[in-house]
Amino acid sequence: MFEGVIHHLGEKLFPGWNEPRQREGGRRPQPALFREPLDDRDKMVRARLGLDNGGEEYQATRALIRRLVDFRDSFAHPKEHRQDVADEVVSELEPLPEIAWEVDLQAEQVRTDFEQIENYCRKLLDAASGLLSSTYAKGWNEWQKEFPHLRNVKIEAAYLPGFLHTTSHSSLDYSR
Numbered sequence: 082m083f084e085g086v087i088h089h090l091g092e093k094l095f096p097g098w099n100e101p102r103q104r105e106g107g108r109r110p111q112p113a114l115f116r117e118p119l120d121d122r123d124k125m126v127r128a129r130l131g132l133d134n135g136g137e138e139y140q141a142t143r144a145l146i147r148r149l150v151d152f153r154d155s156f157a158h159p160k161e162h163r164q165d166v167a168d169e170v171v172s173e174l175e176p177l178p179e180i181a182w183e184v185d186l187q188a189e190q191v192r193t194d195f196e197q198i199e200n201y202c203r204k205l206l207d208a209a210s211g212l213l214s215s216t217y218a219k220g221w222n223e224w225q226k227e228f229p230h231l232r233n234v235k236i237e238a239a240y241l242p243g244f245l246h247t248t249s250h251s252s253l254d255y256s257r
Contacts, residue, residue, distance in 0.1 A: 082245070083149060086202040087122050089244065090209050091115055093237055094129045096230040119150055130208040145197050199245065206241045213238035 091098040091114060101110035114125065123146065124134050133139055216227050217234045224234045231237050 083146065083198050083202060084119055084153075086205060086245070087119065087126055088115055090126045090205060090241075091122060093231065093241070094126060094209060094212070094228075096228070120146070126205065126209075130205065130212055132205075132208060142197075142201055145194060145201075149194060149198060202245060203242075206244050210238045210241040213241070 095114055098114050101113050103110055114122065117125070120143075127134050127139070213228070213231075213234045216224050217238060224231075228234055228237075
């Protein structure tokens with residue numbers, strides 16, 4: 082959910098989010114913004130929304146995000162542990178380590194983490210909606226300068242607060 086919200090906001094807030102970035106001097110392009118590490122994408126979105134990336138509240142959220150990303154990565158990018166031992170050989174190798182999430186997984190903590198990250202995502206969506214609404218209020222010229230890739234900033238702003246729980250617009254793309 083968190084990565085999906087960050088990616089969605091990236092597409093809405095940054096022209097060219099999915100496009101390779103040009104380097105100075107015509108060298109090989111840098112990867113698109115959406116290919117940056119999740120922590121960096123979160124910071125970019127927060128900076129675009131004018132949110133503080135250094136305060137205590139954000140640091141507490143960073144710890145939660147780190148925990149969730151580590152949990153996700155244990156499934157999406159598992160590390161292989163291999164130990165070959167012949168039956169006749171006595172090994173001094175230590176047994177395979179337990180996977181951290183097997184030991185640390187606690188249902189109540191998972192529920193609490195989910196609620197916290199959902200609230201954080203809602204906060205980001207609300208802030209993005211506010212940014213788009215205030216840009217719309219400044220007029221078409223400002224809108225085109227800030228968000229030239231969006232067809233209708235007012236509609237985008239209206240849909241963002243309900244993005245997590247609204248399926249009616251999930252298959253539609255209101256950007257160009």
